Amino acid sequence: MARTAVIAGVGPGLGESLARRFAAEGCRVALFARSDTYIEPLAADLPDPGKGLAVPTDIADVEAVRDGFDAVREAFGSVDVLVNHASAASWTGLMDTSVEAFEEAWAVGGRGAFVCSQEAVGDMLDTGGGTVIFTGATSAVRSLGGAIGFTAAKFAARGMAMDMAQEYGPEGVHVAHVVLDGQIDTPDAPDRDDETLLDPVELAETYWQLVERDDTSTQPFEIHITNGPGNAEFI
Numbered sequence: 001m002a003r004t005a006v007i008a009g010v011g012p013g014l015g016e017s018l019a020r021r022f023a024a025e026g027c028r029v030a031l032f033a034r035s036d037t038y039i040e041p042l043a044a045d046l047p048d049p050g051k052g053l054a055v056p057t058d059i060a061d062v063e064a065v066r067d068g069f070d071a072v073r074e075a076f077g078s079v080d081v082l083v084n085h086a087s088a089a090s091w092t093g094l095m096d097t098s099v100e101a102f103e104e105a106w107a108v109g110g111r112g113a114f115v116c117s118q119e120a121v122g123d124m125l126d127t128g129g130g131t132v133i134f135t136g137a138t139s140a141v142r143s144l145g146g147a148i149g150f151t152a153a154k155f156a157a158r159g160m161a162m163d164m165a166q167e168y169g170p171e172g173v174h175v176a177h178v179v180l181d182g183q184i185d186t187p188d189a190p191d192r193d194d195e196t197l198l199d200p201v202e203l204a205e206t207y208w209q210l211v212e213r214d215d216t217s218t219q220p221f222e223i224h225i226t227n228g229p230g231n232a233e234f235i
Contacts (some may be wrong), residue, residue, distance in 0.1 A: 010156060019043075028052075032068055060104065080131070084157065087108060088105045096141045097149050102148065128172055135180065139154045
């Protein structure tokens with residue numbers, strides 16, 4: 001049976017690679033992003049265009065998120081897979097960060113992921129299970145200093161993922177957190193020849209391995225990905 005996947009936060013790079021990888025495996029894929037400028041052409045360009053759905057959604061807007069999931073259910077049915085991939089940039093330190101900027105980072109990476117998870121897990125509990133994957137970053141496990149809003153949001157998301165894994169793992173909902181410890185190769189990456197850039201196509205393959213995992217008796221919670229051969233570590 002085809003899975004329905006929601007990728008919350010889609011743009012060039014990993015978001016697009018996830019959409020293409022999941023669609024290639026037969027998933028019906030809903031693409032959430034604030035604007036439809038990027039996601040509508042992408043939805044139409046997936047391996048099976050009828051399995052792509054562009055859902056313009058501001059992840060920081062609670063009602064918009066809920067409306068987005070309603071649109072997915074109307075088009076594809078219950079949600080089987082959620083990737084909480086959205087984040088808001090907040091690259092300043094304590095004294096240079098406004099309350100508004102701090103709250104925006106949290107509203108997307110924290111509260112937004114919380115609401116998306118509520119919507120998706122509610123479906124999964126009704127249908128016997130599913131997969132929720134959080135996209136983390138170095139800052140989710142080790143503060144780098146000078147990016148307090150981003151760091152706080154990523155720590156919050158990791159904590160939510162861990163709590164959800166413990167609560168809903170026995171119900172067949174596999175929750176995982178992927179630490180991307182490096183810069184992803186995107187069209188606007190400063191140095192496209194830098195061999196340390198993370199390949200979004202390879203990253204998408206790792207996410208898919210989490211989705212198709214059949215053994216629910218053991219559920220890997222965290223994968224830490226860096227550059228280079230053998231770069232995925234299951235924790």
